Amino acid sequence: ISQEENTLRELRIFLRDICAKLARNKQFFMFTKPVDIEEVPDYLEIIKEPMDLETVMSKIDKHCYICARDFLDDIDLIVRNALEYNPDKSAEDKHIRHRACSLRDKAYAFIKAEMDSDFEDTCRDIRDKR
Numbered sequence: 778i779s780q781e782e783n784t785l786r787e788l789r790i791f792l793r794d795i796c797a798k799l800a801r802n803k804q805f806f807m808f809t810k811p812v813d814i815e816e817v818p819d820y821l822e823i824i825k826e827p828m829d830l831e832t833v834m835s836k837i838d839k840h841c842y843i844c845a846r847d848f849l850d851d852i853d854l855i856v857r858n859a860l861e862y863n864p865d866k867s868a869e870d871k872h873i874r875h876r877a878c879s880l881r882d883k884a885y886a887f888i889k890a891e892m893d894s895d896f897e898d899t900c901r902d903i904r905d906k907r
């Protein structure tokens with residue numbers, strides 16, 4: 778198996794660990810599954826690209842992410858959707874936005890703490906030549 782495939786396999790192992798840690802954090806329960814369209818009928822009128830942590834985990838296994846940046850782009854999408862759909866002054870919307878910002882900060886902190894920047898550079902080089 779090629780050196781590139783070895784690198785991408787290591788990336789997937791690393792991203793599964795981070796995604797699992799985010800998904801088992803009780804604070805992020807609201808981000809773990811797709812928003813229920815039966816419960817929220819206008820959701821897809823406002824949010825054009827839904828995203829959630831379960832979907833992110835399945836994208837890892839489908840080799841959708843070639844570098845940590847691609848993974849963080851989907852985390853940012855989860856956050857952006859939550860901020861856009863829940864913009865009001867109400868306590869509930871404020872709570873959702875606070876948790877969304879916390880999800881983003883935790884994800885970036887895990888990547889920074891556990892990812893060697895040379896490793897991410899190698900992944901970027903693979904992505905950019907594909």
Ligand SMILES: O=C(C1CCC1)N1C[C@@H]2C[C@H]3C[C@@H](O)[C@@H](O)[C@]2(C1)O3
Pocket residue numbers: 807808812813816817858859862863873
């Ligand atoms: O945006 C979201 C999720 C929170 C971050 C993702 N939702 C939209 C609905 C509005 C609010 C209250 C409940 O109606 C619940 O269904 C949702 C789920 O939270």
